[in-house]
Structures are given as structure tokens and as C-alpha cells.
Amino acid sequence: MNKIEKMLKELCPDGIERKKLGEVCKSINTGLNPRNNFILNTHDANCYYLTVKEITSGKIQFTDKTDKISIDAVNIIQQRSKLEIDDLLLSGIGTIGKVAVVDINTDNWNCSESVYLIKPIQNIVYTKFLYYVLQSDIMLDLFKNKSVGSTLKGIRKNDLINFTIPIPPLEVQAEIVKILDNFTELQAELQAELQARKKQYEYYRDKLLSFDNILNRGGVVKKLGEVASDMYRGAGITKNEIKKYGIPCVRYGEIYTKYGIWFDKCLSYTTDNNKRKYFENGDILFAITGENVEEIAKSTVYIGAEKCIAGGDIVVMKHNENPKFLSYALSTTQAQHQKSKGKIKSKVVHSSIPALQNILIPIPPLEVQEEIVNILDKFERMCNSLTEGLPSEIAARKKQYEYYRDKLLTFEIR
Numbered sequence: 001m002n003k004i005e006k007m008l009k010e011l012c013p014d015g016i017e018r019k020k021l022g023e024v025c026k027s028i029n030t031g032l033n034p035r036n037n038f039i040l041n042t043h044d045a046n047c048y049y050l051t052v053k054e055i056t057s058g059k060i061q062f063t064d065k066t067d068k069i070s071i072d073a074v075n076i077i078q079q080r081s082k083l084e085i086d087d088l089l090l091s092g093i094g095t096i097g098k099v100a101v102v103d104i105n106t107d108n109w110n111c112s113e114s115v116y117l118i119k120p121i122q123n124i125v126y127t128k129f130l131y132y133v134l135q136s137d138i139m140l141d142l143f144k145n146k147s148v149g150s151t152l153k154g155i156r157k158n159d160l161i162n163f164t165i166p167i168p169p170l171e172v173q174a175e176i177v178k179i180l181d182n183f184t185e186l187q188a189e190l191q192a193e194l195q196a197r198k199k200q201y202e203y204y205r206d207k208l209l210s211f212d213n214i215l216n217r218g219g220v221v222k223k224l225g226e227v228a229s230d231m232y233r234g235a236g237i238t239k240n241e242i243k244k245y246g247i248p249c250v251r252y253g254e255i256y257t258k259y260g261i262w263f264d265k266c267l268s269y270t271t272d273n274n275k276r277k278y279f280e281n282g283d284i285l286f287a288i289t290g291e292n293v294e295e296i297a298k299s300t301v302y303i304g305a306e307k308c309i310a311g312g313d314i315v316v317m318k319h320n321e322n323p324k325f326l327s328y329a330l331s332t333t334q335a336q337h338q339k340s341k342g343k344i345k346s347k348v349v350h351s352s353i354p355a356l357q358n359i360l361i362p363i364p365p366l367e368v369q370e371e372i373v374n375i376l377d378k379f380e381r382m383c384n385s386l387t388e389g390l391p392s393e394i395a396a397r398k399k400q401y402e403y404y405r406d407k408l409l410t411f412e413i414r
Contacts, residue, residue: 004175011169022161024130026119030092030157031081031111038073047074048109052091055098055115057191058131058184060089062109065292069110077110081117086127088118090134093154096143099134101127116160125165129173132180133165137406183401190394194383201379202333208372209332211362219364225357227326230318233288233353234277234310241270249309250279255287255298261327261380264304276309279316282323284330288351289313297339297351301327315353325369328376329361 008016022028031050034040040049045068048054054066069077077083083106091098093114111117120127133139142163147153168176207213211221225231237251248266250259258267279285283302290296301323302308310316319326329335338359343349364372383391 004172004179007172007175008168011171016166016168018164019124019167020161021118021163021165024121024125024165024167025161026121027082028116028118028157028161029081030113030116032077033113034069034073037076038069040067040069042068042070044070045073046108047071049073049112050089050109050115051112052094052098052114055089055091055100058100058135060100060102060104071108074108074110081111082119083110083117084119086120086122088120088127088131088134090116090118090160092116092160094152096147096153096155097134097140099131101131114154116155116157123170125167126170126173126177128177128181130165132177137402139163139165179404180401183397183404187394187397187401190397194391194394197379198383201376201383204379205328205376206332206334208375209329209362210334211360214362214364214368217364217368219362219368221360222363223357224317224359224361227319227321227361227363228317228357229320230316231353231357232277232316234279234312234314234316235275236312237268237270237309243269243271245269246271247276247309248304248306249311250285250302250314251311252287252289252313255285255300255314256290256295259300261331261376262301262303262324264302266304266306266308270309272309277316278307279310280307281305282319284317284319284323284326285310286315286317286351286356287313288315288356290349291347293340293343293345293349294336296343296349297356299327299330315356317356321363322366322369322373324373324377326361328373330359335359335361 032038034049047069048062049067049069050060050062051067054061054063083102085102085104085106087102089100089102089111091114118130120130143155146159146163147155215221234252237249242249242251246269249268249270250266251268254267279302281303284299285302286297286299288297290298303323339351339356342355343351363369
């Protein structure tokens with residue numbers, strides 16, 4: 001019998017009581033929508049407006065993309081939300097079920113209407129214990145089943161306050177939190193190590209592929225239009241045309257979200273017709289439409305065996321160089337700076353074949369290309385492979401954490 005089981009037998013031999021969330025919290029409110037209340041990103045806006053996207057891996061993370069509000073707007077929202085340290089934030093609209101503990105100063109930020117602010121009654125339920133409960137698979141299933149809405153689903157406050165949760169004695173809550181904190185701290189350490197490795201990888205990638213290094217190794221600097229034997233755009237593939245089976249294809253959004261430096265198998269399929277544009281082994285694909293300047297024209301190389309279809313807003317480039325080398329060269333900080341140059345930040349950012357043709361890249365002899373690819377492939381596997389290296393370790397630890405979290409939060413109920 002482990003420590004938790006012993007404590008449960010001693011402190012609650014008849015089982016654990018369940019209570020409604022509304023019964024164990026002082027209040028459950030949301031933030032405010034700016035409509036009719038305040039304006040985002042005004043000239044005097046130097047405070048943060050937190051939405052679902054600022055809740056990441058259990059933490060509150062503001063970025064340069066976070067909307068700003070004035071201190072007056074913060075105070076307007078505060079009248080409703082009453083935001084304090086040790087509150088819990090729960091995303092209630094869109095991506096439902098993201099949770100974070102408020103552990104930072106609350107003077108210069110507040111929340112949107114898409115986020116619930118939950119204030120636990122500390123002599124009934126600890127904030128951190130409730131944090132883990134709300135992340136459990138049981139709760140996520142409840143959120144999914146109770147969400148309403150057509151385009152953008154959400155959880156109604158009345159449903160949320162009536163969800164029942166297990167409330168073991170505080171001593172048991174504290175022990176469970178201690179165990180789960182150990183798991184999350186280990187994951188955080190691994191993530192930090194992975195980020196350090198990625199920065200190291202980016203540094204060596206940029207150094208190996210710098211113009212000076214390649215010129216010193218017998219290479220030249222060329223415009224991409226000189227390297228390409230052909231460049232052409234794909235043709236549109238609608239969401240409704242994606243099938244479970246058929247001819248493999250790539251849509252431009254997948255280049256941003258699904259593919260890395262290279263891929264050998266498409267994740268989507270469609271049917272054939274005369275309007276389709278194809279790509280094959282060794283071709284480079286560029287996504288020429290995107291949501292931000294910093295990633296516009298992200299590229300990847302296909303090294304599979306099948307002939308595949310390119311969707312709209314994709315440019316296919318044929319060439320006679322080492323395919324992976326070109327893909328690495330086009331992923332450098334220097335290359336991305338050229339891809340982004342002159343682009344205007346807006347909801348949709350576009351590039352074009354002429355813009356891509358003017359990108360300068362270093363081209364060494366083929367044997368040097370192969371040598372650089374072998375070096376960078378090792379770094380790439382270490383940083384991004386889901387079957388080896390740190391990503392594999394992080395994935396395994398995450399599964400272990402989720403297993404023990406749900407096991408520890410499953411009680412005999414009275």
C-alpha cells in the first residue's frame with residue numbers, strides 16, 4: 001500500500017466526497033470583451049490583455065503578439081474578474097480546458113471573456129490540486145461533452161459551476177500535488193534542455209551555412225532563381241476535397257504546422273483531375289501565404305517516392321542540388337530574413353515566385369553539401385525526432401505524468 005492509499009484509509013475510510021465546483025470556490029468569473037468597454041492596442045496601452053493563447057503549458061506567457069490595453073481598461077476588467085495571485089485561469093472558449101495558476105503580479109494585466117478566473121476556497125481545496133484536477137482526462141471529456149456553439153464552442157458558466165470534482169482531505173491533496181509537481185518539474189527541465197539544444201543547433205546551422213564559410217569551401221552565392229530549374233505554383237485543394245485515401249497531397253498550412261526540414265510521406269490525400277500540379281522526390285515546397293511576417297515562405301523538401309499534388313499557395317521548386325542541403329540553407333536566419341524582407345504585418349502575409357527567386361543562398365560543391373547535411377541531420381534528430389533524442393524522452397515523460405495524474409485523481413467515492 002503506497003503513502004496515498006494509507007492516508008486515504010486513515011483519513012477517509014468511507015471514500016472521497018465529491019462537490020460541485022461552485023461549492024468549493026469563492027467565485028468563478030470571466031474577463032471582459034473589449035466591445036463597448038475599451039479599445040485594444042491604443043497609444044497608451046502598456047498592459048497585457050490575456051486570451052487563451054497566452055496560457056501555455058500551465059503557465060501565463062505574454063509575447064510581442066499579446067494584445068495591449070491601458071491601465072484604465074485593466075481596472076474596468078478587474079471590477080468583474082477580481083483577478084488575484086493564486087487564482088486559476090481556465091480557457092472556456094475555443095481551445096477549452098487550458099489551465100494556469102496565477103503566480104505573477106496582477107497589476108498590469110487582465111483577461112478576456114474567453115477565460116474563466118476561478119478562486120478556490122483554500123481551506124477546502126488547494127489551488128494546485130484543483131489545477132491538476134481540471135487537467136485530468138475526466139474533466140477534459142466533460143468540457144468536450146458540455147461545450148456549446150456552432151463555429152466557436154464554449155463552456156457555459158452554469159455548467160462549469162455544477163461540475164462535480166473529488167475533494168480529498170487537504171493532507172492528501174498536498175501529497176498528490178507534491179508527486180505531480182515532481183513530474184512537471186522534470187518535464188520543464190527536459191523542455192529547457194531541448195530549447196538550449198535547439199538554440200545550439202540554430203547557431204551551428206547558421207554558422208555552417210554562412211556565406212563566408214561556404215565561400216571558404218569553394219562555394220558560390222547564387223540567387224534562388226539561378227539554382228532552380230523550374231518554379232511553379234500549386235492549385236487549390238479545398239478542405240472538402242481532402243480524403244482518407246487517394247493521391248497524396250500537401251496544403252500550404254501543413255508546411256507551417258506538420259512538416260519540418262524534410263518529409264517522405266504526405267499526411268493528406270485527395271482525388272485527381274486535370275488542374276492538379278504535382279511534385280516529386282527532391283522538390284522544395286514553399287508556403288507563400290501565412291499569418292505572420294516572421295515565418296512567411298517557410299519551406300520543406302520532399303524525399304519520398306510517390307508523385308504528390310501541391311495545393312494552392314504553394315510554390316514548387318525543381319533543382320539539381322542536394323535536396324536536404326537546399327532545405328537547410330533555406331531555413332537559416334539569414335534566409336528567413338530575406339523571405340520576410342519588405343512584407344507588411346497583417347492578418348494575411350503573401351510572398352511570390354519573383355520574391356523567392358531573389359533570395360540569395362550559398363551553394364558549395366556537392367560533396368560539401370553532403371557533409372553539411374550529415375552534420376545537421378544529427379542535430380535535427382536530436383532536437384525534433386519523436387522516436388529518438390530529447391523529444392522522445394519528453395513524450396515518454398508526458399505519458400507517464402498523465403498516467404499517474406489520472407491514477408492519483410481516481411478515488412473511491414462515497
